[in-house]
Amino acid sequence: MLELSILGFLAEEPLHGYELKERIKALSGHVRPVSDGALYPAITRLIKAGKLDEHTEPGASAAPRRTLSLTGTGRADLLERLRHPKPVEISDQVRFNTVLTFLRHLPDRREQAAVLRRRLEFLDTPTSFFYDEGRPVRAEEAADLFREGMLRVARATGEAERTWLEEAIERLSRAESADSPATGP
Template identity: 65%
Template sequence: MLTLAILGFLYEQPLHGYELKSRITGLTGHVRPVSDGALYPAITRLEKAGLLVRRTEPGSGAAPRHALELTAAGREELRRRLADPEQAEITDQIRFFALAAFLHHLEDPAAQAAVLRRRLAFLEAPSSFFYDGEGAPVTAEREPNPFRRGMLLVARASSAAERAWLGETIGELERASR
C-alpha cells in the first residue's frame, strides 16, 4: 500500500518527502500511520528502480530540500498496479481505499469497472468475523455477545453501503465505456 500511495500522490505532482508523508497519513489516518523508517527506504527503493527522481531545491535555511517526481516508468508502474491490483488490495478495506483514491489515473472506464467488480465479488462472498462450532458464520441475529453483535451490524451496514456505491459506479463506468 505504501508504494501505491507514493506512486499515486507523485503521479499528481512532485512533492517533498514531508509533504508526501503528510498526504499518505491523511489517506491512511491513524489506522496505518507511516513512519520515516518505512517511507524513506521505500522512496530509495523506488528511486533505485528508476520510478522516481529527486531534485534538489534551495531550502529556506542552509539545507537543500529534495523534491520527488515520478519518471515515465513510475507513471506506467502506477497504471499497471491500478489495472491489476494484488488480491490484498481488493480484500483489505484500507488497502482498497488507497487503491480507489488513485483509480482515476487508470483512464479506461472498462478497466476501472473491472477493478471495482473484483471488490464487489469479494464483498458478496459470504463471510463473518465469527464462526460457530461447526464452522458456520455467525450472524448478528445469532450472536449473544453484544459487542460482537455490534461489530457484525456495523460491518453489515458498511458493506451494504459499499456494495451500493460499487454497483452504481460500475454502471456509470460501463455506460461511459460504450
C-alpha cells in the same frame, strides 16, 4: 501499499518528502501510520528502480529540500498496480481505499470497472468476523452485545459499499458506451 501511495501522489504532482509523508498520513495514517523508517527507504528503492526522479532545491531555511517526481517507468508501474491489485488489496478495506484513491489514473473505464467488480465479488462472498462450526455467524446470532454491534456495523457498511460499487460500475459502463463509436448497419 506504501509504494502505491508514493507513486499515486506523485502522479498528481511533484512533492517534497515531507509533503508526501503528510498526504500518505492523511490517507491512512490513523489506521496504518507511516514512519520515516519505512517511507524514506521505499523512496530510495523507487529512485534506484528508475520510478522516481529526485532533485534538490534550496529549502526555506538552510537545509535543502528533495523534490520527488514520477518517471515514465513509475507511471507504468502505478498503472499496472491499479490494473491488477493483489487479492489482499481487494479484501482489506484500508488497502482497497488506497487503490480507490488512485484508480482515476487508469485511463480505461473498463479497467476501472473491473477493479470495482473484483471488490463487489469479494463483498458478495458470505463472511463474518466469527464462525460457528465453519458457518459465518450473523449479527442476530451473536453471542454478545458487542459482537452483535461489530456485525451490524460491518453489514451496514458492506451494504452501503455494495450500493456505491454497483452505481459506480453502471456509471463507468454508461460513460464507456457514450465514448464508443456508434456501430452502423
